[in-house]
Amino acid sequence: MTYQTSTKGKRWAVRLTPYLLIGSATIYLLVFIGVPLLQGARLSFTDTRLLNPSAGRWVGVDNYARLLTDGQFLGSIATTLLYTVLTVAATMFLGSVSAFTINHTFPGRAVARSLMVFPWAVPTVAVALVFRWIYNDNSGVANSALKTLGIGQVGWLTNPDFGLLSVIIATVWKISPFVMLVVLASLQSVPLELYEAAKVDGANPWKSFTTVTLPYILPTLKTVALLMTIWSFRRFEIIWLLTGGGPADATNTIVINVYRQAFNNSRLGFAAAIGMIGLLMSVVITVTYFIVEARTERKETRA
Amino acid sequence: MILRRHLSITARLLLATLLAALAGFPLYWMLATAITPSSQLFNGAQPLIPDFTRIPNAFQALAGGTPFLRWMTNSGIVAGGTTIFSLLLATLAAYALSRYRFRGKGLIGFGFFATQMLPEALLVVPMYSLFMSLGLLNQLHGLIMVDTAIATPVATWVLKAAIDTVPYEIEEAGLLDGCGPLRVLGRIVVPIIAPSLAAAGVICFFDGWGEYLFATTFIEDKSRWVASTGLASFIGEFETPLDLVFSAALIFTIPAIIFFVIVQRRIVSGLAAGSVKG
Numbered sequence: 001m002t003y004q005t006s007t008k009g010k011r012w013a014v015r016l017t018p019y020l021l022i023g024s025a026t027i028y029l030l031v032f033i034g035v036p037l038l039q040g041a042r043l044s045f046t047d048t049r050l051l052n053p054s055a056g057r058w059v060g061v062d063n064y065a066r067l068l069t070d071g072q073f074l075g076s077i078a079t080t081l082l083y084t085v086l087t088v089a090a091t092m093f094l095g096s097v098s099a100f101t102i103n104h105t106f107p108g109r110a111v112a113r114s115l116m117v118f119p120w121a122v123p124t125v126a127v128a129l130v131f132r133w134i135y136n137d138n139s140g141v142a143n144s145a146l147k148t149l150g151i152g153q154v155g156w157l158t159n160p161d162f163g164l165l166s167v168i169i170a171t172v173w174k175i176s177p178f179v180m181l182v183v184l185a186s187l188q189s190v191p192l193e194l195y196e197a198a199k200v201d202g203a204n205p206w207k208s209f210t211t212v213t214l215p216y217i218l219p220t221l222k223t224v225a226l227l228m229t230i231w232s233f234r235r236f237e238i239i240w241l242l243t244g245g246g247p248a249d250a251t252n253t254i255v256i257n258v259y260r261q262a263f264n265n266s267r268l269g270f271a272a273a274i275g276m277i278g279l280l281m282s283v284v285i286t287v288t289y290f291i292v293e294a295r296t297e298r299k300e301t302r303a
Numbered sequence: 304m305i306l307r308r309h310l311s312i313t314a315r316l317l318l319a320t321l322l323a324a325l326a327g328f329p330l331y332w333m334l335a336t337a338i339t340p341s342s343q344l345f346n347g348a349q350p351l352i353p354d355f356t357r358i359p360n361a362f363q364a365l366a367g368g369t370p371f372l373r374w375m376t377n378s379g380i381v382a383g384g385t386t387i388f389s390l391l392l393a394t395l396a397a398y399a400l401s402r403y404r405f406r407g408k409g410l411i412g413f414g415f416f417a418t419q420m421l422p423e424a425l426l427v428v429p430m431y432s433l434f435m436s437l438g439l440l441n442q443l444h445g446l447i448m449v450d451t452a453i454a455t456p457v458a459t460w461v462l463k464a465a466i467d468t469v470p471y472e473i474e475e476a477g478l479l480d481g482c483g484p485l486r487v488l489g490r491i492v493v494p495i496i497a498p499s500l501a502a503a504g505v506i507c508f509f510d511g512w513g514e515y516l517f518a519t520t521f522i523e524d525k526s527r528w529v530a531s532t533g534l535a536s537f538i539g540e541f542e543t544p545l546d547l548v549f550s551a552a553l554i555f556t557i558p559a560i561i562f563f564v565i566v567q568r569r570i571v572s573g574l575a576a577g578s579v580k581g
Contacts, residue, residue: 007508012317015405017399017484018399018402018403018404018405018408019399019405021395021396021398021399021403021484022395022396022400022411024395024396025392025393025395025396025415025455025459026396026414027410028392028451028452028455029414029415029418029452029455029456030381032448032449032452033421033426033452034416035429035433035570036426036429036430036433037421037425037426037429039429039432040426040428040429042524043428043429050428050477051527053432054419055449070354070549090445094322097318097322098322101315101318101319101322102319104315105310106315106316107316108316108319109319111323112319112320112322112323114564114567115323115325115326115327116319116322116326117325117326117567118326118327118330118560118563119329119330119557119564120509121327121509121556121560121563122330122556122559122560122563123509123512123530123531123534123555123556123559124513124531125513125515125530125531125534125552125555126333126516126534126553126555126556127329128535129333129534129537129538129548129549129552130329130332130333130336130549130552131329132538133332133336133410133545133549134329134332138345138346139344139345139346139347139348140348141332141349141351142553143347144347144349149348173325173326173329177326181570181571184571184573185571188473188571188572191315206461209323227419230419230420234420234422234423234424236422236423236424236516237515237516239540240516241515241535246563254426255422255423255425256420258422258424258425259424259427262424262427262428268428271424271425271428272425272428275422275424276425278425279420279421279422279425283369283417283420283516284419286416286417286420295478
């Protein structure tokens with residue numbers, strides 16, 4: 001009898017174990033992320049203002065309806081997409097090239113590798129400070145260089161035609177090392193036997209790259225690209241600290257727009273609605289990614 | 304054949320030099336600006352190669368009278384706390400996600416991933432009111448709690464991938480010896496995934512060390528500011544000499560780089576464990 005009770009108790013304990021293990025993190029995230037998210041969702045249906053937050057009234061979908069004709073918001077969608085596509089393309093390219101370069105031995109490799117990953121460690125505020133100084137109209141080294149080349153100066157952060165480009169350059173500088181590290185890790189886990197087999201088959205370096213390396217690291221590349229995309233979609237700090245959304249809204253991405261509406265115009269409800277749309281777009285991108293992934297996987301197993 | 308090898312090494316060396324120069328220049332410029340007297344910085348007068356005998360000036364922001372040391376200490380407290388709590392929560396969660404089948408696992412896993420899509424700008428207002436009602440505003444431990452929420456999902460992900468690669472047989476031995484799951488995790492699994500713990504730890508540390516938006520919104524009291532808030536307060540302000548500002552930026556950057564260098568080797572192998580399965 002006692003024996004039975006104890007196994008029954010044990011089975012319960014085994015069943016409960018995973019929930020106890022994951023419970024602390026889950027509850028933590030529910031309280032500190034889930035609850036604020038629900039609050040944000042609720043806010044988006046009200047006309048709450050920053051100065052008197054308790055006086056907000058329920059306005060239904062008014063905020064969302066207003067967004068459809070809000071030129072600044074529609075512009076911010078285009079800016080966000082452009083920023084995301086260019087940033088992801090540039091970081092994936094630069095990060096992968098860096099990883100391939102550093103994956104082979106050459107003199108000075110350790111130093112080069114360290115220098116190439118350091119930007120990832122630099123705090124965003126410091127990145128913003130140094131790039132603002134490099135981009136400075138009259139005193140920045142970027143314009144000094146252009147002057148020496150006889151091109152004349154560019155308003156890196158003051159000319160609406162250049163604002164987004166300048167912000168993208170600073171972003172790419174800071175986050176490419178992350179791509180490099182992950183791709184490097186993946187490259188180093190390719191089994192050497194595969195390369196030897198390719199060599200035996202008479203494959204030249206390019207052939208062994210396309211038939212061995214690329215297929216092996218492709219899943220990693222895809223995952224990193226997805227992460228880079230959703231992180232770029234919501235990136236706030238570096239853009240805010242470099243331009244604050246300017247010049248003339250040139251870098252006014254969706255999240256910058258959220259912050260400005262909330263804190264500069266004190267329209268909390270309206271800002272929350274913009275944030276919810278931004279979140280929704282991220283979810284659509286991610287879900288699309290997983291659906292496409294699942295489909296290609298199914299096709300591959302069938303073939 | 305030998306010629307071709309030489310060519311490819313030369314090409315690789317050139318490319319690496321170019322990439323390293325591009326990556327290194329802004330850091331070099333931070334240093335160069337910090338050790339050049341303010342009077343020589345403006346209107347294109349800044350020398351490309353500074354007077355390196357002035358290197359000690361790179362640390363002028365640490366001198367008495369500036370609040371920077373205090374802000375850095377605060378950043379250190381926040382980053383340290385964030386790393387400890389996130390790794391603790393993430394290790395437990397990752398072990399459950401990797402080793403157990405249970406109802407709601409897919410949903411929880413997706414929930415963790417979904418946090419990566421949430422814009423902080425959307426959360427900052429509701430979180431502000433939540434923290435106000437909990438009495439956690441204007442407190443460093445409040446900031447640790449925010450940053451832990453931000454860092455835990457990514458850390459969980461890295462650690463789950465690492466635990467996935469640990470053969471289960473190794474644990475079975477421990478389980479047969481009558482160890483509970485926590486013991487098995489702490490005595491057997493954690494030592495094996497140490498590189499991934501280091502990788503996850505760096506990610507958490509950087510989240511706490513450099514975070515700006517919540518730090519600036521939640522902490523009003525200037526003596527409790529973290530370095531990112533303090534440093535950002537110099538942007539668009541012209542009273543503080545620029546070389547002093549860059550000295551502060553440099554000093555804020557150096558600990559992160561040192562920390563990174565210490566665990567750098569482990570990061571690659573730690574991330575490798577996670578990237579095998581993609």
